[in-house]
Amino acid sequence: MYxxxxxxxxxxxxxxxxxxxxxxxxxxxxVFLAGGQSLMQAMKSRMVRPRCIVDxxxxxxxxxxxxxxxxxxxxxxRYVEIAESQAIGPAYAALQDAAQHVGDRQVRNRGTLGGxxxxxxxxxxxxxxxxxxxxxxxxxxANGKTRAVSADDFLIAPLETARAEDELxxxxxxxxxxxxxxxxxxxxxxxxxxxxxxxxxxxxxxxAAGACSAARIALSGLSAGAQRAPAGEALLVGSKVDESxxxxxxxxxxxxxxxxxxxxxxxxxxxxxxxxxxxDVANSAFARARGV
Amino acid sequence: MKTISVTINGEAYVETVPVRxxxxxxxxxxxxxxxxxxxxxxxxxxxxxxxQLNGEAIKSCMMLAAQADGHRVTTVEGLANGEExxxxxxxxxxxxxxQCGFCTPGILMNMTEFLQKNPRPTDDEIRRGLVGxxxxxxxxxxxxxxxxxxxxxxx
Numbered sequence: 001m002y003x004x005x006x007x008x009x010x011x012x013x014x015x016x017x018x019x020x021x022x023x024x025x026x027x028x029x030x031v032f033l034a035g036g037q038s039l040m041q042a043m044k045s046r047m048v049r050p051r052c053i054v055d056x057x058x059x060x061x062x063x064x065x066x067x068x069x070x071x072x073x074x075x076x077x078r079y080v081e082i083a084e085s086q087a088i089g090p091a092y093a094a095l096q097d098a099a100q101h102v103g104d105r106q107v108r109n110r111g112t113l114g115g116x117x118x119x120x121x122x123x124x125x126x127x128x129x130x131x132x133x134x135x136x137x138x139x140x141x142a143n144g145k146t147r148a149v150s151a152d153d154f155l156i157a158p159l160e161t162a163r164a165e166d167e168l169x170x171x172x173x174x175x176x177x178x179x180x181x182x183x184x185x186x187x188x189x190x191x192x193x194x195x196x197x198x199x200x201x202x203x204x205x206x207x208a209a210g211a212c213s214a215a216r217i218a219l220s221g222l223s224a225g226a227q228r229a230p231a232g233e234a235l236l237v238g239s240k241v242d243e244s245x246x247x248x249x250x251x252x253x254x255x256x257x258x259x260x261x262x263x264x265x266x267x268x269x270x271x272x273x274x275x276x277x278x279x280d281v282a283n284s285a286f287a288r289a290r291g292v
Numbered sequence: 293m294k295t296i297s298v299t300i301n302g303e304a305y306v307e308t309v310p311v312r313x314x315x316x317x318x319x320x321x322x323x324x325x326x327x328x329x330x331x332x333x334x335x336x337x338x339x340x341x342x343x344q345l346n347g348e349a350i351k352s353c354m355m356l357a358a359q360a361d362g363h364r365v366t367t368v369e370g371l372a373n374g375e376e377x378x379x380x381x382x383x384x385x386x387x388x389x390x391q392c393g394f395c396t397p398g399i400l401m402n403m404t405e406f407l408q409k410n411p412r413p414t415d416d417e418i419r420r421g422l423v424g425x426x427x428x429x430x431x432x433x434x435x436x437x438x439x440x441x442x443x444x445x446x447x
Contacts, residue, residue: 001334006311009294009358033359037336040354043312044334053311055359080348104424105402106339109348110355192423 001044008052015061015140019168021054023142027165032056034076034115037107042119062114062170071174075114080105082113090288091177092133094185094201097284098125101193114169117151120225122158123195127226129185131155132201132218135172142166148173151226158225178214180206182288184281187220188273190264196221197264198273202285204236212236212245212286217253219274223260231256232278241286243279250278296361300325301370309357316341318357319367327368327397328352331426339425342398343367349402351424368397371404380404380442389438391429399425403439413443 012018022030030052033039042048056062062076065085071092073082082088082099095113102108102116102125116126117137131151139147141164151172154162163169187199199220207213215236217229232253239245259270295308300323307322319328331340334353341352344366352365371378380403383389390396399422406413406421413421418439419432427435 002314003312003356009311009356011361033356036354036356036359040356041336053356053358057359104339105406105421106342106349106351106354106424107336109345110350192420 001041003040003043004046004049006043006050006053009055010052011055011058013058015059015168015170016144018054018056018059019140019142019166021052022168023166025052030054032118032168034118035078035110035112036115037103037111038115038119038121038124056168070176072171073113073173074171075118075169076112077114079103079108079111079113083108089177090291091181091183091203092174093288094129094133094183094203094285097185098129098187098199098201101125101187103193113172117154117172118161118163118169120155120157120159120161121195122223122225123197123221124226125185125187125196125199125220127151127155128196128199128218128220129201130172131226131228132185132216133174133183133203134216135174137163137169138171138173139163139167140170141168146170152228155226158223160225177203178205180289180291181214182285182290184284184288186277186281186284188277198222198259198270198277200274200277200281202278202281204241204282204285204289206241206286206289210241212239212241215249217249217278219253219257222257222270223262224258227257229253229257236282246279246282247275250275250282253278294358294361296358298357298360298363298365300365301367311356311358313357314353315343315355315357315360315365316352318360319343319352319365322357325367325369329394329397331394331398337426338395338398339402340395340398342401342425344401344405347405347408349405366401368400371400378404379445380407380439383438383442383445384435387434387438387441389430389435390427395425395427399427399435403442407439407443407446411443411446413439415440 031050079099183203185201187196205214232249235249329340331338
């Protein structure tokens with residue numbers, strides 16, 4: 001595995017330089033390089049053969065976690081920074097559950113949230129977590145135009161997103177969560193911190209009576225890519241949040257998703273993973289919503 | 293081709309390299325620092341090529357050399373102070389934390405940073421910290437012993 005020859009390497013100093021550098025090439029010939037923990041692999045296997053690399057490493061406006069009327073995470077914010085952040089509260093704790101278990105320490109020291117979401121690999125955690133938490137992608141085009149795209153619309157299919165070839169993902173924003181909101185994510189892989197065979201993300205809100213007033217559920221590891229589980233969400237909302245309600249919601253998810261059989265796990269095993277991981281995640285998300 | 297300047301173990305290396313050159317090849321072949329090893333086929337799975345970039349453990353096969361331009365790299369050659377080994381290196385020797393030794397440079401570079409961030413790790417934390425480093429000889433027991441001993445010796 002080694003990259004094919006690459007003609008040029010550019011390290012822009014401003015966002016405008018970054019998008020204009022990419023626009024000088026035909027679509028697909030130049031690529032943005034974030035942390036490189038997916039793209040370098042794709043270049044080494046020659047699945048991606050760029051003429052030019054536009055390295056985003058010096059763009060400080062793409063880095064960091066900001067709290068103001070919600071949560072904004074720069075696209076170049078690394079897993080290690082998300083995993084260790086003290087600023088991300090219970091409503092978005094699923095981001096930390098996921099970031100703490102991506103790959104290994106070395107990968108977490110380099111890999112970025114934005115890179116993962118733009119790559120949108122089938123077996124990856126961050127697209128599903130961003131979807132489960134209702135994130136919005138903030139994009140900047142070469143002509144200076146910006147647009148905001150919900151994770152629901154952004155994540156089209158594995159390795160496919162709504163990002164145009166000339167667009168740069170600058171940050172992912174999450175709305176200010178209502179009181180008593182909690183989230184969690186858990187995955188199962190073949191070895192410790194491996195790619196998810198199945199992962200479950202939930203974000204839930206409790207009302208004053210202690211019933212579930214809002215729920216978002218997203219799954220990773222299924223062949224259609226990161227996806228919502230509306231059948232489960234509908235059963236959780238309005239429920240009194242006991243174990244039988246959680247199990248009914250998870251059974252509805254099992255009955256509604258297309259879980260593939262492959263060399264990692266067959267359909268029945270993936271269904272069982274959704275039940276088992278889902279119950280852990282639901283208990284954790286509701287506990288966080290209660291502030292415990 | 294790109295002319296880059298990388299400070300490795302305190303020494304500046306200025307070289308003109310192909311853009312596609314991986315950092316690990318720059319370290320080994322341009323700078324002659326062969327303590328950094330390649331154990332898989334640059335697939336990022338073995339961790340033997342782990343070095344520190346600005347003090348953080350990273351896999352040097354997962355980066356282009358050009359990305360390290362202007363940055364500080366530490367390799368296994370940069371750990372000891374002359375003949376004086378670091379506490380972690382001493383612990384690996386004392387606890388037989390290696391057999392063939394091929395994976396050891398990457399483990400030392402990873403665990404050196406790990407112990408700086410977490411000076412009092414549990415065994416479970418040590419094992420989780422080692423996920424990115426494959427060892428085919430030891431079964432990890434003596435490696436975990438060595439990392440734990442280094443942590444305890446630092447009191």
